[in-house]
Amino acid sequence: MANGVWHTGYGIEINLSLPDLGHPNRPDLLREITASVSERDPQLLECLAHHDKRECLSESGGKSPWMFIRRGRVGGRRPLVASHLPITHKATPEESAQHKATKERVVATAGRYGLDAEAEVPVANRRSVSDAVVTGPAGLRVGWEIQYHHLSPSSVHRRSVSAMENGITPLWVAKDRTASLIDRAPWARVDDMPWRDIAGGKEMVIRGGYRHLEVWKCVPSSERHCLVSEGAGHCGAIHADWFVPALCLPERKPVLIEDLVLRSATGESVPVYVPSRGSGRAGRHMWVSAADRARWEEIVDEKTPLPTTPVEEDDDVITFAEQEIDRSCRAGEDSWSVSDARPLRDLAEPTGGFTLPRLPPQRPSASTRITPVERAAASAALGCPPWELGLCAGCTQMMRRYGPNAAMYCNVCRATLNGR
Template identity: 45%
Template sequence: MFVRRQRRGGTVAWVAAHLPLTHVATPQESEKHKAMKERIARTASQHGLQVQTEARSEDGKVITDVLVTGAGGSIGWEAQYSPVSASTVRRRSANARALNIAPLWVTGDETSALIDRVPWARVDNVPWQRIASPLTMMIRGGVRHLQIWKCTPVSERTCPEAGHACGRWHSGWFLPALCIPQERATSLDELVVTSADGEHLAVRARNRHDPKRISYLWALARDVRQWQELTGESDSPPESGPDDEPVTYAEQDLDSSCCYGDERHGTSDPRPRREMASAIGLHTFDEARDGTHRQPSRPIQLRLTPRERSVLATQLRCPPWEIGPCMLCAAPIHRYGPRSPLVCTPCRSSSPLP
């Protein structure tokens, strides 16, 4: 039985919970941690970036799993496969920022406490052999794209404010698959390079219903600049988290009855998924400046005539309706159907082992 902080109704309170806070990393988790560090370091080194593993600050207070430095600055990658507390994540990230290191936490756990509390990225939870291999690993969460649309009766999106067409403009951060038109996804190896080069930047987005709730994401630099112009947001330092806020006590009478062995007595629910598939940082405005409507930054649609699709189907030995774009380079491949890959062969082997 443990006591932890939890936000309820806009206030922070102490709650009792059965949580694996004393979890010890298993050998499998340790191997995943080591494989992820090796993969990040290998990718950065192959692209000419400065790499340092287990980088230690001069005072010894900050140790970064993999420190990648490029034209855009220093990125401190933290491979986190074992449970970690929110306070630990915030403290370590604040220490890294004090040294001008942009923290980037990567995890395979969709319930991890680091999600949306610091700049993060989530990949599939696969064995360590898969992490160490040259096969492409896609970012499943933590990287989003800016979407701007006018709310009209013919809009492909519903109004997030009124539920019906309001005639105003809306903007928000969406996952690649939920963008209109659809954007291609980002691979882990690509994020290693683009974050160090400054092509991807970390963003803090507020929840419009709860200003105290802030989510973190990575986005293309051009999207970040446009979002800042629309909303007036800036790269201000992170605000205090729940660990820095005053704690409210419910002052309820203590239940002294013993429930040991009572099967009807339930325990607290496990930690839910933290990341949300819906839009983050929704913003509404009346007028849009020139150039708001633009082509997608990295579209993945295929524009094929029936004749071209038929020829490709013959070459790929698949039905025409199973042809689709590679998620990385948008080349036509046998995308759909049983056991069809998501990326083309050149993209799958773009990061060969040394």
């Protein structure tokens, strides 16, 4: 993997292992050379061996001497690497057939539901093209991006923002749990299926990217673990978190690609972004029901829009080894296989959720007041309408105080009173 490249525009040699690339007087140089090839002159960056009129192995290997810059993955480091054009990864015939079959299935599904759908739709003055755009009855447009091979996080973000600026909600489809597009934009993951099964209508389950909101009170009788206490403890607070269908209690039915085509276009399913709380991940993108998103926003008392500026994760940070430039041609090492394996990004584990603090016990009645956020969370956790909520006469925790099957004391207080 080459750590140096020649800039044909400026006539300079660039050392990719240095933080300033060897040119401290050019602060925008990194942004310029890492831009998508579609947005710059394809012959901007040249193999050093070719520039020095030495042997360039690309000329005998079916590639050109012109280069692009990517982030490698070697021994836990993320160095900048120069690789030969024309493309980062050439899709195999099977991948191309999978891509075509999935795109056609999305368009055909939309047609069966009476939705408008069009394939290969130009976006932003034809600088990018959506694989398929499905338009709902209220004019909501969803741009399906079938991405079955690697695409850089910056490209995913750039194309997603371009779609949003043109009134299209992006929906990226992956088949690999390590795909870098996961959690960079609204996404869904399907199984790696033969194209004939996709075209033939075999069930395509959304394995990742779609979640349901669950809210529960953290008491010993709860089937879920506490989000803040270690071990099997219970804190008495109300927790809310997002779960894939298989981990919901009770387990939810899986979402099929046909379901997502319809629901995303009608607004029944919507994208939501949940910022990370304390991990190296910037946040989680997911598709959820509109009702779940509204309830989540009410519980956390905020609305978090989809990011329109890149949010770096720990794994995105570039590593600069500050080495001498290797001027030999490394065309034979351009394959992605020379890098360390990419980590799993589609993790079924909860997101970290949100915890509504437990109310202090025995508050004076004059100051006792349930806030809208507390009321929304308790209503979801206890499974009753907000107007049936009240405070336990013993511990002043929120409970189902009014309506059918109501009581003056919560279960804990009743057990204590009965034990006397």
